[in-house]
Amino acid sequence: MLARIADAGQKWDFIVIGTGVGVALEAASRGYRVALLEQNDFASGTSSRSTKLIHGGVRYLQQGNVSLVLEALKERGILRRNAPHLVHDLPFIVPTYDWWEGPFYGIGLKLYDMLAGKEGFGPSKILSKEETLEKIPTVETDGLRGGVIYHDGQFDDSRLVVNLVQTAAEQGGTLINYFEAEKLIKKNGLVGGVIARDLESGREYELKSRAVINATGVFSDRIRRMDDPGMSPFMRPSQGVHIVLDRSFLPGETAIMVPHTDDGRVLFAIPWHHSVLVGTTDTPVEDVSMEPLPMDHEIEFLLKHTARYLTKDPEPGDILSMFAGFRPLVSGKQRLETARISREHTLSISRTGLVTIAGGKWTTYRKMAQETVDQAIVVARLNHRPSVSETLQIHGYHHHADQFENLKDYGTDALEIQRLIKNEPAWGNPLPGGSIVRGEVIWAVKAEMARTVEDFLARRRRVLFLDARAAMKMAPAVAELMAAELKKGIQWQKKQIESFQKTAHNYFL
Numbered sequence: 489m490l491a492r493i494a495d496a497g498q499k500w501d502f503i504v505i506g507t508g509v510g511v512a513l514e515a516a517s518r519g520y521r522v523a524l525l526e527q528n529d530f531a532s533g534t535s536s537r538s539t540k541l542i543h544g545g546v547r548y549l550q551q552g553n554v555s556l557v558l559e560a561l562k563e564r565g566i567l568r569r570n571a572p573h574l575v576h577d578l579p580f581i582v583p584t585y586d587w588w589e590g591p592f593y594g595i596g597l598k599l600y601d602m603l604a605g606k607e608g609f610g611p612s613k614i615l616s617k618e619e620t621l622e623k624i625p626t627v628e629t630d631g632l633r634g635g636v637i638y639h640d641g642q643f644d645d646s647r648l649v650v651n652l653v654q655t656a657a658e659q660g661g662t663l664i665n666y667f668e669a670e671k672l673i674k675k676n677g678l679v680g681g682v683i684a685r686d687l688e689s690g691r692e693y694e695l696k697s698r699a700v701i702n703a704t705g706v707f708s709d710r711i712r713r714m715d716d717p718g719m720s721p722f723m724r725p726s727q728g729v730h731i732v733l734d735r736s737f738l739p740g741e742t743a744i745m746v747p748h749t750d751d752g753r754v755l756f757a758i759p760w761h762h763s764v765l766v767g768t769t770d771t772p773v774e775d776v777s778m779e780p781l782p783m784d785h786e787i788e789f790l791l792k793h794t795a796r797y798l799t800k801d802p803e804p805g806d807i808l809s810m811f812a813g814f815r816p817l818v819s820g821k822q823r824l825e826t827a828r829i830s831r832e833h834t835l836s837i838s839r840t841g842l843v844t845i846a847g848g849k850w851t852t853y854r855k856m857a858q859e860t861v862d863q864a865i866v867v868a869r870l871n872h873r874p875s876v877s878e879t880l881q882i883h884g885y886h887h888h889a890d891q892f893e894n895l896k897d898y899g900t901d902a903l904e905i906q907r908l909i910k911n912e913p914a915w916g917n918p919l920p921g922g923s924i925v926r927g928e929v930i931w932a933v934k935a936e937m938a939r940t941v942e943d944f945l946a947r948r949r950r951v952l953f954l955d956a957r958a959a960m961k962m963a964p965a966v967a968e969l970m971a972a973e974l975k976k977g978i979q980w981q982k983k984q985i986e987s988f989q990k991t992a993h994n995y996f997l
Protein backbone atom coordinates (compact mmCIF):
# COMPACT_ATOMS: atom_id res chain seq x y z
CA MET A 489 0.00 0.00 0.00
CA LEU A 490 2.81 2.37 0.94
CA ALA A 491 4.61 1.68 -2.33
CA ARG A 492 1.47 2.50 -4.29
CA ILE A 493 0.96 5.73 -2.34
CA ALA A 494 4.61 6.69 -2.82
CA ASP A 495 4.33 6.41 -6.62
CA ALA A 496 4.77 10.16 -7.18
CA GLY A 497 3.70 10.19 -10.82
CA GLN A 498 0.27 8.88 -9.98
CA LYS A 499 -2.90 10.98 -10.03
CA TRP A 500 -5.79 9.43 -8.18
CA ASP A 501 -9.38 9.67 -9.33
CA PHE A 502 -10.46 9.97 -5.69
CA ILE A 503 -8.80 10.37 -2.32
CA VAL A 504 -11.01 9.43 0.62
CA ILE A 505 -10.07 10.88 4.03
CA GLY A 506 -11.23 8.85 7.07
CA THR A 507 -12.75 5.43 7.64
CA GLY A 508 -15.07 5.73 4.61
CA VAL A 509 -14.15 2.26 3.40
CA GLY A 510 -17.61 1.86 1.87
CA VAL A 511 -16.76 4.79 -0.43
CA ALA A 512 -13.34 3.34 -1.29
CA LEU A 513 -14.95 -0.01 -2.10
CA GLU A 514 -17.69 1.62 -4.16
CA ALA A 515 -15.10 3.54 -6.21
CA ALA A 516 -12.63 0.65 -6.61
CA SER A 517 -15.34 -1.82 -7.61
CA ARG A 518 -16.45 0.56 -10.39
CA GLY A 519 -12.86 0.61 -11.66
CA TYR A 520 -11.78 4.05 -10.41
CA ARG A 521 -8.35 4.69 -8.91
CA VAL A 522 -8.92 5.39 -5.25
CA ALA A 523 -6.74 5.92 -2.17
CA LEU A 524 -8.11 5.99 1.37
CA LEU A 525 -6.11 7.62 4.18
CA GLU A 526 -7.02 6.90 7.81
CA GLN A 527 -5.02 8.82 10.44
CA ASN A 528 -5.44 6.13 13.07
CA ASP A 529 -6.48 2.50 12.70
CA PHE A 530 -9.41 1.66 10.43
CA ALA A 531 -12.62 1.94 12.50
CA SER A 532 -10.85 3.33 15.55
CA GLY A 533 -13.44 6.14 15.70
CA THR A 534 -17.19 5.70 15.99
CA SER A 535 -17.26 2.77 13.58
CA SER A 536 -16.06 0.29 16.25
CA ARG A 537 -18.21 1.78 19.02
CA SER A 538 -21.74 1.18 17.72
CA THR A 539 -24.53 -0.98 19.18
CA LYS A 540 -23.59 -3.53 16.49
CA LEU A 541 -27.03 -3.59 14.89
CA ILE A 542 -27.83 -3.73 11.21
CA HIS A 543 -31.35 -2.50 11.61
CA GLY A 544 -34.21 -0.60 10.06
CA GLY A 545 -34.50 1.39 13.28
CA VAL A 546 -37.73 0.79 15.19
CA ARG A 547 -37.19 4.18 16.84
CA TYR A 548 -37.28 6.02 13.50
CA LEU A 549 -40.60 4.34 12.80
CA GLN A 550 -41.85 5.69 16.13
CA GLN A 551 -40.75 9.14 14.89
CA GLY A 552 -42.68 8.59 11.66
CA ASN A 553 -39.58 8.53 9.40
CA VAL A 554 -40.84 5.75 7.13
CA SER A 555 -38.48 6.47 4.21
CA LEU A 556 -35.39 6.15 6.44
CA VAL A 557 -36.70 2.84 7.84
CA LEU A 558 -37.51 1.51 4.37
CA GLU A 559 -34.04 2.34 3.05
CA ALA A 560 -32.32 0.83 6.09
CA LEU A 561 -34.40 -2.38 5.90
CA LYS A 562 -33.44 -2.78 2.26
CA GLU A 563 -29.74 -2.27 3.06
CA ARG A 564 -30.04 -4.70 5.98
CA GLY A 565 -31.14 -7.40 3.54
CA ILE A 566 -28.37 -6.58 1.04
CA LEU A 567 -25.69 -6.71 3.72
CA ARG A 568 -26.85 -10.03 5.13
CA ARG A 569 -26.71 -11.47 1.61
CA ASN A 570 -23.21 -10.07 0.93
CA ALA A 571 -21.62 -10.74 4.35
CA PRO A 572 -23.46 -13.70 5.91
CA HIS A 573 -20.39 -14.53 8.01
CA LEU A 574 -20.75 -11.22 9.88
CA VAL A 575 -24.43 -10.28 9.82
CA HIS A 576 -27.00 -12.54 11.41
CA ASP A 577 -30.57 -12.48 12.63
CA LEU A 578 -31.15 -11.54 16.27
CA PRO A 579 -34.54 -11.84 18.01
CA PHE A 580 -35.51 -8.90 20.25
CA ILE A 581 -38.26 -8.77 22.86
CA VAL A 582 -39.99 -5.58 23.96
CA PRO A 583 -41.17 -6.54 27.49
CA THR A 584 -44.57 -5.06 28.30
CA TYR A 585 -45.69 -3.85 31.74
CA ASP A 586 -48.72 -1.64 30.86
CA TRP A 587 -51.96 -2.95 29.31
CA TRP A 588 -51.61 -0.80 26.18
CA GLU A 589 -48.01 -1.73 25.37
CA GLY A 590 -48.73 -5.20 23.92
CA PRO A 591 -51.20 -4.04 21.25
CA PHE A 592 -49.33 -0.73 20.65
CA TYR A 593 -45.88 -2.26 20.02
CA GLY A 594 -47.50 -5.32 18.41
CA ILE A 595 -49.08 -3.14 15.69
CA GLY A 596 -45.93 -1.00 15.27
CA LEU A 597 -43.75 -4.05 14.79
CA LYS A 598 -46.20 -5.59 12.31
CA LEU A 599 -45.75 -2.43 10.29
CA TYR A 600 -41.96 -2.93 10.59
CA ASP A 601 -42.41 -6.48 9.20
CA MET A 602 -44.53 -5.12 6.35
CA LEU A 603 -41.92 -2.50 5.41
CA ALA A 604 -39.22 -5.18 5.35
CA GLY A 605 -41.37 -7.27 2.97
CA LYS A 606 -39.49 -10.25 1.60
CA GLU A 607 -36.25 -8.88 3.11
CA GLY A 608 -37.74 -9.61 6.58
CA PHE A 609 -35.63 -11.56 9.07
CA GLY A 610 -38.65 -13.18 10.78
CA PRO A 611 -42.22 -12.22 11.77
CA SER A 612 -43.00 -10.29 14.95
CA LYS A 613 -45.44 -11.75 17.47
CA ILE A 614 -47.16 -10.84 20.73
CA LEU A 615 -45.99 -13.16 23.54
CA SER A 616 -47.63 -14.20 26.80
CA LYS A 617 -45.84 -13.65 30.10
CA GLU A 618 -44.79 -17.33 30.15
CA GLU A 619 -43.42 -17.22 26.58
CA THR A 620 -41.51 -14.03 27.40
CA LEU A 621 -39.96 -15.62 30.49
CA GLU A 622 -39.05 -18.74 28.58
CA LYS A 623 -36.95 -16.65 26.16
CA ILE A 624 -35.63 -14.17 28.74
CA PRO A 625 -35.58 -15.93 32.13
CA THR A 626 -33.90 -12.93 33.79
CA VAL A 627 -36.40 -10.24 32.67
CA GLU A 628 -37.95 -8.28 35.57
CA THR A 629 -41.15 -10.14 36.51
CA ASP A 630 -42.65 -7.44 38.76
CA GLY A 631 -45.71 -6.23 36.79
CA LEU A 632 -44.69 -8.12 33.62
CA ARG A 633 -47.65 -8.75 31.28
CA GLY A 634 -45.83 -10.26 28.31
CA GLY A 635 -43.77 -9.05 25.39
CA VAL A 636 -43.52 -8.51 21.65
CA ILE A 637 -40.82 -10.37 19.74
CA TYR A 638 -39.35 -9.05 16.47
CA HIS A 639 -36.17 -9.58 14.41
CA ASP A 640 -33.26 -7.40 13.31
CA GLY A 641 -29.62 -7.86 12.31
CA GLN A 642 -26.52 -8.05 14.49
CA PHE A 643 -22.94 -7.68 13.24
CA ASP A 644 -19.41 -7.01 14.36
CA ASP A 645 -18.65 -3.44 13.30
CA SER A 646 -14.83 -3.34 13.24
CA ARG A 647 -14.60 -6.83 11.70
CA LEU A 648 -16.84 -5.62 8.89
CA VAL A 649 -14.51 -2.64 8.33
CA VAL A 650 -11.51 -4.98 8.15
CA ASN A 651 -13.30 -7.17 5.60
CA LEU A 652 -14.40 -4.11 3.62
CA VAL A 653 -10.79 -2.87 3.49
CA GLN A 654 -9.74 -6.28 2.16
CA THR A 655 -12.54 -6.31 -0.42
CA ALA A 656 -11.67 -2.79 -1.60
CA ALA A 657 -7.99 -3.77 -1.89
CA GLU A 658 -8.94 -6.86 -3.91
CA GLN A 659 -10.87 -4.55 -6.24
CA GLY A 660 -7.71 -2.48 -6.81
CA GLY A 661 -8.16 0.18 -4.11
CA THR A 662 -5.28 1.51 -1.99
CA LEU A 663 -6.15 1.85 1.68
CA ILE A 664 -3.72 2.76 4.41
CA ASN A 665 -3.94 3.34 8.15
CA TYR A 666 -1.84 5.67 10.33
CA PHE A 667 -1.71 8.17 7.48
CA GLU A 668 -3.04 11.65 8.19
CA ALA A 669 -4.43 14.18 5.73
CA GLU A 670 -2.88 17.46 6.89
CA LYS A 671 -3.79 19.93 4.16
CA LEU A 672 -5.77 20.17 0.97
CA ILE A 673 -3.95 21.05 -2.23
CA LYS A 674 -5.69 23.73 -4.27
CA LYS A 675 -5.15 24.41 -7.95
CA ASN A 676 -6.94 27.28 -9.70
CA GLY A 677 -9.18 27.58 -6.65
CA LEU A 678 -10.26 23.93 -6.76
CA VAL A 679 -9.33 21.06 -4.44
CA GLY A 680 -6.81 18.90 -6.32
CA GLY A 681 -5.29 16.61 -3.72
CA VAL A 682 -3.99 16.21 -0.21
CA ILE A 683 -0.75 16.78 1.70
CA ALA A 684 -0.57 13.73 3.94
CA ARG A 685 1.84 12.29 6.48
CA ASP A 686 2.79 8.69 7.17
CA LEU A 687 2.58 8.78 10.98
CA GLU A 688 4.89 5.78 11.36
CA SER A 689 7.83 7.17 9.39
CA GLY A 690 6.97 10.87 9.68
CA ARG A 691 7.37 11.25 5.90
CA GLU A 692 5.20 13.75 4.05
CA TYR A 693 3.49 12.98 0.74
CA GLU A 694 1.87 15.20 -1.86
CA LEU A 695 -1.02 13.24 -3.36
CA LYS A 696 -2.89 14.58 -6.37
CA SER A 697 -6.44 13.60 -7.20
CA ARG A 698 -9.40 14.61 -9.31
CA ALA A 699 -11.68 14.78 -6.28
CA VAL A 700 -11.25 14.58 -2.51
CA ILE A 701 -13.91 12.96 -0.35
CA ASN A 702 -14.15 13.93 3.31
CA ALA A 703 -15.50 10.92 5.26
CA THR A 704 -14.19 11.83 8.70
CA GLY A 705 -17.37 11.51 10.80
CA VAL A 706 -17.35 13.90 13.76
CA PHE A 707 -14.09 15.38 12.46
CA SER A 708 -15.74 16.52 9.19
CA ASP A 709 -15.72 20.21 10.12
CA ARG A 710 -11.92 20.15 10.57
CA ILE A 711 -11.44 19.04 6.98
CA ARG A 712 -14.11 21.47 5.79
CA ARG A 713 -12.12 24.23 7.54
CA MET A 714 -8.95 23.17 5.68
CA ASP A 715 -10.99 23.92 2.57
CA ASP A 716 -12.53 27.18 3.81
CA PRO A 717 -11.38 28.53 7.20
CA GLY A 718 -14.48 30.74 7.36
CA MET A 719 -17.12 28.03 6.92
CA SER A 720 -19.69 27.52 9.69
CA PRO A 721 -19.63 24.09 11.40
CA PHE A 722 -22.45 21.64 10.67
CA MET A 723 -21.62 18.79 13.08
CA ARG A 724 -23.58 18.44 16.35
CA PRO A 725 -21.77 15.47 17.94
CA SER A 726 -23.47 13.50 20.66
CA GLN A 727 -21.88 10.81 22.80
CA GLY A 728 -23.29 7.31 23.18
CA VAL A 729 -22.00 4.94 25.85
CA HIS A 730 -22.27 1.17 26.22
CA ILE A 731 -21.44 -1.07 29.16
CA VAL A 732 -20.63 -4.76 28.88
CA LEU A 733 -21.76 -7.28 31.51
CA ASP A 734 -21.36 -10.96 32.14
CA ARG A 735 -23.77 -13.22 30.22
CA SER A 736 -25.46 -14.35 33.47
CA PHE A 737 -27.39 -11.05 33.38
CA LEU A 738 -29.05 -12.07 30.11
CA PRO A 739 -28.57 -15.74 29.29
CA GLY A 740 -30.11 -17.09 26.08
CA GLU A 741 -30.05 -15.76 22.55
CA THR A 742 -32.72 -13.06 22.74
CA ALA A 743 -32.08 -9.33 23.19
CA ILE A 744 -34.22 -6.85 25.12
CA MET A 745 -35.38 -3.62 23.55
CA VAL A 746 -36.88 -0.87 25.72
CA PRO A 747 -38.54 1.61 23.37
CA HIS A 748 -38.81 4.55 25.77
CA THR A 749 -36.49 5.37 28.67
CA ASP A 750 -36.74 8.40 31.00
CA ASP A 751 -34.91 10.61 28.52
CA GLY A 752 -36.91 9.32 25.57
CA ARG A 753 -34.21 6.97 24.29
CA VAL A 754 -34.22 3.37 23.19
CA LEU A 755 -32.28 1.02 25.45
CA PHE A 756 -30.87 -2.30 24.26
CA ALA A 757 -29.50 -5.25 26.24
CA ILE A 758 -27.97 -7.57 23.67
CA PRO A 759 -26.13 -10.88 23.82
CA TRP A 760 -22.79 -10.16 22.14
CA HIS A 761 -20.12 -12.87 21.90
CA HIS A 762 -20.01 -14.32 25.45
CA SER A 763 -21.18 -11.09 27.11
CA VAL A 764 -24.11 -8.68 27.23
CA LEU A 765 -23.95 -5.25 25.61
CA VAL A 766 -26.14 -2.54 27.17
CA GLY A 767 -26.64 0.90 25.66
CA THR A 768 -26.88 3.62 24.88
CA THR A 769 -26.93 7.27 25.98
CA ASP A 770 -27.26 10.51 24.03
CA THR A 771 -25.16 13.32 25.53
CA PRO A 772 -24.41 16.40 23.41
CA VAL A 773 -20.70 17.27 23.44
CA GLU A 774 -18.71 20.29 22.24
CA ASP A 775 -15.23 18.78 21.81
CA VAL A 776 -14.37 15.54 20.06
CA SER A 777 -11.33 13.30 20.45
CA MET A 778 -10.25 9.84 19.29
CA GLU A 779 -10.75 8.29 22.74
CA PRO A 780 -14.02 9.59 24.22
CA LEU A 781 -14.65 8.77 27.89
CA PRO A 782 -17.94 7.61 29.41
CA MET A 783 -19.28 10.14 31.93
CA ASP A 784 -20.38 9.12 35.43
CA HIS A 785 -24.01 10.09 34.83
CA GLU A 786 -24.09 7.97 31.66
CA ILE A 787 -22.89 4.89 33.53
CA GLU A 788 -25.38 5.55 36.34
CA PHE A 789 -28.19 5.89 33.80
CA LEU A 790 -27.31 2.59 32.14
CA LEU A 791 -26.96 0.70 35.43
CA LYS A 792 -30.24 2.12 36.77
CA HIS A 793 -32.24 1.29 33.65
CA THR A 794 -30.73 -2.16 33.26
CA ALA A 795 -31.71 -2.91 36.87
CA ARG A 796 -35.28 -1.89 36.04
CA TYR A 797 -35.63 -4.56 33.34
CA LEU A 798 -33.52 -7.43 34.76
CA THR A 799 -33.96 -9.50 37.91
CA LYS A 800 -30.27 -9.22 38.77
CA ASP A 801 -29.23 -5.58 39.36
CA PRO A 802 -25.79 -4.79 37.90
CA GLU A 803 -23.31 -2.93 40.14
CA PRO A 804 -20.40 -0.78 38.93
CA GLY A 805 -18.01 -3.66 39.74
CA ASP A 806 -19.92 -5.91 37.27
CA ILE A 807 -18.83 -3.78 34.31
CA LEU A 808 -16.39 -5.83 32.24
CA SER A 809 -15.87 -3.07 29.73
CA MET A 810 -17.42 0.28 28.80
CA PHE A 811 -16.91 2.41 25.74
CA ALA A 812 -18.06 5.70 24.28
CA GLY A 813 -18.52 6.82 20.70
CA PHE A 814 -19.55 10.07 19.03
CA ARG A 815 -22.60 10.21 16.76
CA PRO A 816 -21.73 12.27 13.72
CA LEU A 817 -25.03 14.16 13.67
CA VAL A 818 -25.48 16.89 11.12
CA SER A 819 -27.80 19.65 12.27
CA GLY A 820 -27.05 22.67 10.12
CA LYS A 821 -28.55 25.77 11.68
CA GLN A 822 -31.26 23.95 13.68
CA ARG A 823 -30.71 23.58 17.44
CA LEU A 824 -32.75 20.42 18.06
CA GLU A 825 -32.07 18.05 20.98
CA THR A 826 -29.49 15.53 19.74
CA ALA A 827 -31.95 12.60 20.18
CA ARG A 828 -34.27 14.38 17.72
CA ILE A 829 -31.73 15.22 15.03
CA SER A 830 -32.32 13.11 11.93
CA ARG A 831 -30.12 10.04 11.41
CA GLU A 832 -30.26 10.65 7.67
CA HIS A 833 -26.94 11.38 6.00
CA THR A 834 -25.81 14.63 4.42
CA LEU A 835 -23.81 14.84 1.21
CA SER A 836 -22.37 18.26 0.39
CA ILE A 837 -20.03 19.70 -2.19
CA SER A 838 -18.15 22.90 -1.45
CA ARG A 839 -17.51 25.67 -3.98
CA THR A 840 -13.98 24.34 -4.39
CA GLY A 841 -15.20 20.79 -5.02
CA LEU A 842 -14.58 19.13 -1.63
CA VAL A 843 -17.13 16.31 -1.28
CA THR A 844 -18.26 15.69 2.32
CA ILE A 845 -20.35 12.71 3.38
CA ALA A 846 -21.46 12.73 7.00
CA GLY A 847 -24.15 11.46 9.38
CA GLY A 848 -26.28 8.44 8.59
CA LYS A 849 -25.70 5.10 10.20
CA TRP A 850 -23.65 1.96 9.78
CA THR A 851 -26.58 0.05 8.29
CA THR A 852 -26.83 2.33 5.27
CA TYR A 853 -23.09 2.73 4.60
CA ARG A 854 -23.35 1.11 1.12
CA LYS A 855 -26.14 3.40 -0.06
CA MET A 856 -24.30 6.46 1.29
CA ALA A 857 -21.16 5.32 -0.52
CA GLN A 858 -23.05 4.82 -3.78
CA GLU A 859 -24.52 8.32 -3.68
CA THR A 860 -21.15 9.81 -2.71
CA VAL A 861 -19.29 8.21 -5.60
CA ASP A 862 -22.07 9.22 -8.03
CA GLN A 863 -21.54 12.86 -6.98
CA ALA A 864 -17.75 12.64 -6.83
CA ILE A 865 -17.69 11.37 -10.44
CA VAL A 866 -19.36 14.62 -11.51
CA VAL A 867 -16.92 16.75 -9.49
CA ALA A 868 -13.97 14.80 -10.96
CA ARG A 869 -15.40 15.06 -14.51
CA LEU A 870 -15.04 11.33 -15.02
CA ASN A 871 -17.20 9.05 -17.10
CA HIS A 872 -20.01 7.50 -15.09
CA ARG A 873 -19.65 3.77 -14.42
CA PRO A 874 -22.58 2.02 -12.73
CA SER A 875 -22.49 0.69 -9.19
CA VAL A 876 -21.97 -3.03 -8.63
CA SER A 877 -21.91 -3.08 -4.82
CA GLU A 878 -25.46 -4.37 -4.33
CA THR A 879 -24.35 -7.85 -5.30
CA LEU A 880 -20.67 -7.72 -4.38
CA GLN A 881 -19.67 -10.38 -1.86
CA ILE A 882 -17.58 -9.10 1.02
CA HIS A 883 -14.22 -10.68 1.85
CA GLY A 884 -14.67 -13.77 4.03
CA TYR A 885 -18.12 -14.47 2.57
CA HIS A 886 -19.22 -17.85 3.92
CA HIS A 887 -22.69 -19.23 4.57
CA HIS A 888 -21.81 -21.72 7.25
CA ALA A 889 -19.06 -19.91 9.12
CA ASP A 890 -20.43 -21.29 12.43
CA GLN A 891 -18.55 -24.49 11.66
CA PHE A 892 -15.28 -22.61 12.34
CA GLU A 893 -16.33 -22.15 16.00
CA ASN A 894 -13.98 -19.60 17.63
CA LEU A 895 -12.75 -18.48 14.20
CA LYS A 896 -16.21 -18.03 12.71
CA ASP A 897 -16.00 -14.22 12.46
CA TYR A 898 -13.20 -14.63 9.90
CA GLY A 899 -15.45 -16.44 7.42
CA THR A 900 -13.32 -18.18 4.79
CA ASP A 901 -10.15 -16.72 6.31
CA ALA A 902 -10.60 -19.20 9.18
CA LEU A 903 -9.17 -21.77 6.77
CA GLU A 904 -6.09 -19.60 6.22
CA ILE A 905 -5.56 -19.23 9.97
CA GLN A 906 -5.91 -23.00 10.40
CA ARG A 907 -3.26 -23.42 7.67
CA LEU A 908 -0.89 -21.06 9.50
CA ILE A 909 -1.33 -23.10 12.66
CA LYS A 910 -0.72 -26.35 10.82
CA ASN A 911 2.67 -25.03 9.66
CA GLU A 912 3.56 -23.59 13.07
CA PRO A 913 1.72 -25.61 15.76
CA ALA A 914 2.81 -23.23 18.59
CA TRP A 915 0.50 -20.63 17.03
CA GLY A 916 -2.41 -22.90 17.91
CA ASN A 917 -1.84 -22.16 21.63
CA PRO A 918 -4.25 -19.69 23.20
CA LEU A 919 -3.25 -16.25 24.52
CA PRO A 920 -3.23 -16.07 28.34
CA GLY A 921 -6.72 -16.41 29.81
CA GLY A 922 -8.67 -16.65 26.59
CA SER A 923 -9.83 -18.68 23.65
CA ILE A 924 -8.02 -16.53 21.09
CA VAL A 925 -5.08 -18.37 19.55
CA ARG A 926 -1.65 -16.93 18.75
CA GLY A 927 -2.08 -17.58 15.03
CA GLU A 928 -4.82 -14.93 14.97
CA VAL A 929 -2.28 -12.27 15.97
CA ILE A 930 0.02 -13.39 13.15
CA TRP A 931 -2.88 -13.34 10.72
CA ALA A 932 -3.94 -9.84 11.82
CA VAL A 933 -0.43 -8.53 11.05
CA LYS A 934 0.00 -10.44 7.79
CA ALA A 935 -3.45 -9.94 6.26
CA GLU A 936 -5.42 -7.33 8.22
CA MET A 937 -2.94 -4.44 8.56
CA ALA A 938 -2.82 -4.53 12.37
CA ARG A 939 0.06 -2.25 13.41
CA THR A 940 -0.35 -1.97 17.20
CA VAL A 941 -1.38 -4.13 20.15
CA GLU A 942 -4.56 -2.08 20.40
CA ASP A 943 -5.39 -2.70 16.72
CA PHE A 944 -5.45 -6.41 17.53
CA LEU A 945 -7.08 -6.44 20.97
CA ALA A 946 -9.69 -3.76 20.20
CA ARG A 947 -10.62 -4.15 16.54
CA ARG A 948 -9.25 -7.35 14.88
CA ARG A 949 -10.49 -9.12 18.00
CA ARG A 950 -12.87 -7.40 20.42
CA VAL A 951 -11.34 -8.31 23.78
CA LEU A 952 -10.90 -4.69 24.93
CA PHE A 953 -14.61 -4.06 24.29
CA LEU A 954 -15.71 -7.32 25.91
CA ASP A 955 -13.46 -7.55 28.98
CA ALA A 956 -10.85 -4.84 29.44
CA ARG A 957 -8.99 -6.60 32.27
CA ALA A 958 -8.68 -9.78 30.21
CA ALA A 959 -7.29 -7.69 27.34
CA MET A 960 -4.62 -6.23 29.65
CA LYS A 961 -3.47 -9.75 30.56
CA MET A 962 -3.10 -10.67 26.90
CA ALA A 963 -1.21 -7.52 25.86
CA PRO A 964 2.39 -8.70 26.58
CA ALA A 965 1.98 -11.92 24.57
CA VAL A 966 0.34 -10.00 21.71
CA ALA A 967 3.20 -7.45 21.71
CA GLU A 968 5.79 -10.23 21.56
CA LEU A 969 4.09 -11.99 18.64
CA MET A 970 3.55 -8.75 16.73
CA ALA A 971 7.14 -7.60 17.31
CA ALA A 972 8.49 -10.81 15.80
CA GLU A 973 6.23 -10.47 12.77
CA LEU A 974 6.83 -6.72 12.27
CA LYS A 975 10.57 -7.05 13.04
CA LYS A 976 10.44 -4.65 15.98
CA GLY A 977 12.65 -4.66 19.08
CA ILE A 978 12.07 -4.90 22.79
CA GLN A 979 11.63 -1.10 23.15
CA TRP A 980 8.72 -1.21 20.72
CA GLN A 981 7.14 -4.02 22.75
CA LYS A 982 7.52 -2.09 26.00
CA LYS A 983 6.01 1.08 24.54
CA GLN A 984 3.13 -0.88 23.00
CA ILE A 985 2.28 -2.60 26.28
CA GLU A 986 2.45 0.66 28.25
CA SER A 987 0.31 2.54 25.77
CA PHE A 988 -2.26 -0.26 25.62
CA GLN A 989 -2.53 -0.60 29.42
CA LYS A 990 -3.09 3.16 29.66
CA THR A 991 -5.93 3.06 27.11
CA ALA A 992 -7.46 -0.07 28.66
CA HIS A 993 -7.81 1.71 32.02
CA ASN A 994 -10.47 3.91 30.38
CA TYR A 995 -12.56 0.81 29.68
CA PHE A 996 -13.44 -0.15 33.27
CA LEU A 997 -14.30 1.71 36.46
Ligand SMILES: Cc1cc2nc3c(=O)[nH]c(=O)nc-3n(C[C@H](O)[C@H](O)[C@H](O)COP(=O)(O)OP(=O)(O)OC[C@H]3O[C@@H](n4cnc5c(N)ncnc54)[C@H](O)[C@@H]3O)c2cc1C
Nearest residue numbers: 506527533534535538539540541669704705728849850851
Ligand atom coordinates in the same frame (compact mmCIF):
# COMPACT_ATOMS: atom_id res chain seq x y z
C1 LIG B 1 -23.21 4.93 20.42
C2 LIG B 1 -23.50 4.69 18.96
C3 LIG B 1 -24.20 3.55 18.58
C4 LIG B 1 -24.46 3.33 17.22
N1 LIG B 1 -25.11 2.18 16.87
C5 LIG B 1 -25.38 1.94 15.58
C6 LIG B 1 -25.99 0.72 15.21
O1 LIG B 1 -26.23 -0.17 16.04
N2 LIG B 1 -26.29 0.54 13.90
C7 LIG B 1 -26.02 1.50 12.96
O2 LIG B 1 -26.38 1.28 11.81
N3 LIG B 1 -25.39 2.64 13.27
C8 LIG B 1 -25.06 2.88 14.56
N4 LIG B 1 -24.38 4.02 14.91
C9 LIG B 1 -23.96 4.95 13.85
C10 LIG B 1 -22.63 4.52 13.20
O3 LIG B 1 -21.79 3.87 14.12
C11 LIG B 1 -21.93 5.74 12.63
O4 LIG B 1 -22.81 6.43 11.78
C12 LIG B 1 -20.68 5.38 11.81
O5 LIG B 1 -19.84 4.50 12.50
C13 LIG B 1 -19.93 6.65 11.47
O6 LIG B 1 -18.82 6.31 10.69
P1 LIG B 1 -17.86 7.44 10.12
O7 LIG B 1 -16.94 6.77 9.17
O8 LIG B 1 -18.65 8.60 9.64
O9 LIG B 1 -17.05 7.98 11.40
P2 LIG B 1 -15.83 7.33 12.18
O10 LIG B 1 -15.95 5.87 12.33
O11 LIG B 1 -15.65 8.14 13.44
O12 LIG B 1 -14.59 7.58 11.23
C14 LIG B 1 -14.01 8.85 11.04
C15 LIG B 1 -12.51 8.62 10.90
O13 LIG B 1 -11.90 9.76 10.30
C16 LIG B 1 -10.55 9.72 10.70
N5 LIG B 1 -9.94 11.03 10.45
C17 LIG B 1 -10.28 12.23 11.01
N6 LIG B 1 -9.48 13.19 10.54
C18 LIG B 1 -8.60 12.61 9.68
C19 LIG B 1 -7.52 13.11 8.88
N7 LIG B 1 -7.17 14.39 8.90
N8 LIG B 1 -6.83 12.22 8.10
C20 LIG B 1 -7.17 10.90 8.07
N9 LIG B 1 -8.18 10.40 8.82
C21 LIG B 1 -8.90 11.24 9.60
C22 LIG B 1 -10.62 9.38 12.18
O14 LIG B 1 -9.41 8.82 12.64
C23 LIG B 1 -11.80 8.40 12.23
O15 LIG B 1 -11.37 7.05 12.31
C24 LIG B 1 -24.07 4.27 16.25
C25 LIG B 1 -23.36 5.41 16.65
C26 LIG B 1 -23.06 5.61 17.99
C27 LIG B 1 -22.28 6.79 18.41
